[in-house]
Amino acid sequence: MKLKTALLGAVATLAFAPAAFAERGTDGEVKIIYWQAVSTLNPYLSSGTKDVEAASLVIEPLAGFNEKGEVIARLVTEVPTVENGGVSADLTSITWRIKPGLLWSDGTPVTANDAVFTANYCMDPAGGCAQLARYEGIKTVEALDDLTVKITYNEPRPNPYTAFVGATSPLLQAAQFANCMGAAASSCTDQNFAPIGTGPFRVTEFRTNDVVQMEANPNYRDPAKPAFATVTVKGGGEAAAAARAVMETGEYDYAWNTQISPEVQGQMEAGGKGEFIYAFGTLVERIEMNMTDPSPSLPEGERATVAHPHPILSDIRVRRALSMAIDRDLLVEIGYGAAGRATCNLVPAPEMFASDNTDCLVQDVEGAKALLEEAGWKVGADGVREKDGMRLKLLYQTSVNAVRQDFQSIIKQWWNDIGVEVELKAIDGSVYFGGDAGSPDTFQKFYADVEMYANNFDGTDPEPYLAQYTCDKAPSPATQWQGENVNRYCDPAYDALVVELGRTGEISKRAELARRMNDMLTKDTMTIVPLVDRGRLSARSLSLGGVVLNTWDSELWNVSDWYRVK
Amino acid sequence: MFTFALRRFLIAIPTLLIISLVIFLLLEAAPGDPLGEVPLTVPPEVKEKMRAALGLDSAWFVRYFLWLKQFFWVEPLNLVDYLFNTQYAEGMQRVISFQSRQPVMQIIAQRVPQTLTVVGLSYLIGVSIALPIGIYSAYRQYSWFDQLGTFISMVGFSVPTFFTGVVLIIIFGVKLQWFPSIYDTMHRVTDWQSFLVQVRQMAMPVMVLSLYNAAQISRFMRSSMLDNLNQDYVRTARAKGLTEKVVVLVHVLRNSLIPVVTVIALGVPTIFGGAIITEQVFKVNGLGQQLITSIHSNDMPMVMTLTFIFAILIVTFNLIADLLYGILDPRIRYD
């Protein structure tokens, strides 16, 4: 009887919980910790996730993504599609209709001019806009009337949801940023630190790399939201300390990106004050095979270029054997725990784009050995395979990172088992990813045989991501070693698929093409050997309700729905 | 003394200029790229434009002289403007942080109070407990007190602050929940209650740093006292029939303090440098945390300006230490 009453009580609490926060600012303060401190609230001047996400509390795009990766309307009446006429039939233009009566936090109305201004602001060549990619290929952005914005593209755009969609391209207020165009962008400190927005909160105090304080936006479009009166976004420390502040001491309600070892995750959950939440996006930790010869004996300018195919890895059997020797589940267990899952795909999500490729998930050491035998690599005196006097020896590089070094040593062990000699190299992240054409250690230059890192694509559409593997995007001396096709993969058939994808608007066809391209890069050619689909792991206090982790947009995308569990 | 100070000051100018050049070239030569943190999803052309917007496309010496001008001319003018409400620096480009696009000096001004209250206070506390411990340990050399002091100093000296910090957080923050584990830089002291909150949030970082500072300085104090306790003039003082208190506190202590005061003065710039690790552990977000964040993101103007300010402080406090030595020790004359 007692138990029943208690259960009923609990049900009642849950049922009435939404009623309790049906008024703005009644739930006091919510405290969020970003261990990478927020530097600025203008996402157009910083590509840091921390900055983009903190800004998403204040400024919003016209449309965003939900946790399933679907486009949802935020400031517009509906999401334009070909069906509802918002996207032109030839896929070259998209027209957004802003909700009438929408106000900025300073009380002035939101107009189509603000959108036009925002696009011009980012596309100004002197501004150094960090989100320029979102506005690529745009011919014009025009205000048809006060509430209608039309974007016209140079070419048909099967995925038109780039500009003004997602936390990386929010709307700025034209009036506030009018004097911040181009070169003046960086001197507008006040504006960059306290942009006027349409989001649920507005900035009251900003201290760069330290803390941001906000209060509920009095002009937020939903009069009942947000439930919290104030937000504090504190920065500093490291992931474990941030997790501890939520999970063990209860000082904070939400901790961002708490990537810590699975072992420590378990200990912290025992604290009983919070829980880890995770969701999977498109971030894949992978091994990339170098299709060109990185040998230092080649002259600079020819080393690691398509002029010299890789003497060992050009043989697909070797690449496949290397993949077969890896036990991906073990890697997940060691490195990521609940926040990771084994994958064989370069594009693991959204679901419709993910290929059903699961062949690689089972480790097959014997098969790998047989494959190497078949390829002519015979075990030599010291256990290392040889062929025509050449030893099967690989240089394996990655960035300095505890998990990556663990992965390196385990994979080295597996590869040793199949008779491959492995030399490991770890490079500081700022150098490795720095893109300095003068440095021999960048991931683009790829002066190694195999390398490991993680990459993902922005938003839900893999097209630009898959388009990186065309022949012309291989880094080379001619391109100052810039270019995304670090493997120097080159297949005319693939290039043709890229073109086709660019012409296809129908979503199911696009998905099919994308899956095919994914398979070409992974299981067919083993150019890219995916290892782990890395999820987002954050921590929330048990007293914080309404949190839905979203990997397609800002983690704080639905902060207006957050409430205090009473 | 005055001419000495003036001469040293004049020598300091070229020294500092050379230091600034060396720092600049080191930062220049160091691997890393201010845009290294930019996600791989950002296309190279966009990166190139961002680079140009930061001024990274001009030659290093152009950027160096620009920095010199900004640091020695624009920033002082801005200070004048700020203090006297004038407009001299109108329209001049200040030293701007790559990371936040805020003038570097504003960030520094914002952070100095945190660093001074936490790190400065712990230095003061460290010194004020180190001196009596050092004095008494030396006076009762090899007593249990001295042995205990030696042990604690050894612990404070050899156990890194990131370790003691985390241990304290786990004990007092997680288990006992006496003190917050995260420092609230926005907290304002307005009344007794908020003062107590401030004390509680400062307790752990101050403890960690005080232990470290006290360990160092108490060792200096002790050995300096030991040096002097065995001097003949101490025997003379005893032979004069002075009380033990006068012998130790007037004769021995005053002489022993000379080198210790120098060490203390030379330690002052490190306060401004902030305790990088401790600030990071407790999220005090002072100058040290700023420096490490800026280094991570290759925020060259910030790192350059901060390190150069530290260099100025170090040179200044070296001079101050020398002058103090001259004042305290009659045997030294700077004429």
Add this chain to the structure above:
Amino acid sequence: MLDHTPTKKTLVEVDGLRMYFPITAGLLRRKVGDVKAVDGVSFNIYEGETLGLVGESGCGKSTCGRALLRLYNVTEGSIRIGGVDIATLSHDALRRMRPTMQMVFQDPQASLNPRMTVAGIIGEPLDEHTKLSHSEKLERIYELMDAVGLSRDFANRYPHAFSGGQRQRIGIARALALSPKFIVCDEPIAALDVSIQAQVVNLLEELQDRLGLTYLFISHDLSMVRHIADRVAVMYLGKIVELAGREALYESPKHPYTQALLSAVPEPNPENESSRRRIILTGDVPSPANPPKGCNFCTRCPKVMEICHRVEPASREIEPGRFVACHLYETATTAETTAAHNSAGKARLSNDNQPTQQGV
């Protein structure tokens, strides 16, 4: 000095003075032995006289001098100054005794606090032990500076600004500040230039005459001791081997060690110098932590006998006022008895008999 008439009153009586320093070793710093710096020394000093204390370096003479003023806490024995046993006095009572006994140190540089002015150094004991007003104190400081021949202009200078001789004058002025009766001069001239040595010694003599001071003059300079002392005690390895009037000692040393020591002093007269026969001692002084069994000098003595290795010789008054601790000067039977006496730790070098030979 010439008209010095010795009074017969004993000012300082030292009886069985021992000063041991512990030797510690090991992790827990356990005591494993002693350095017997002063090992059972007894003598008297009469009011107004100068007792010279000579011996080679390390023999314990400086320790003896310091222990005499209780700058060390003595291990054993009594020190009576003006009838008060200071060896067992409480710290506070001792402090009040300080004005009557003072010390002039060997190294005038190190013994003066470098951070105090001359006036501060001389005046400090006055602050501590008198209630003089500021001007009175200054007057006294000037008086003292006059007395030791320092210009009053130097009052506000620091010790480092002075020459060695001047510094020693400061040290003397400081010692005199409270008008003591007894001053231990611990090698006051050893650190000075030869040309200055005579000045300082003359100053000490002059002050003794004027103020009626009693000195214990510790030195390894035998000629200087001959010049200033009324009686002379010779120390070897923590013990006094011979104590006698100055002339008697220098004319006919009795103890083999004294003989060896004096044979090392050059003769001013070249004729005598050429006939001087040096007694060369071989070997090193044994460690005071581990003195030889029997006579301390037996390892180096040119006249060593079998008994010397077994029995420690007691001090005997072989002539009135002349004490020697050597088996050469005693019969076998007395040797045995004194040895027994010694082992009880009651050896005395001096009794209350008046010395027959005093300064001329």
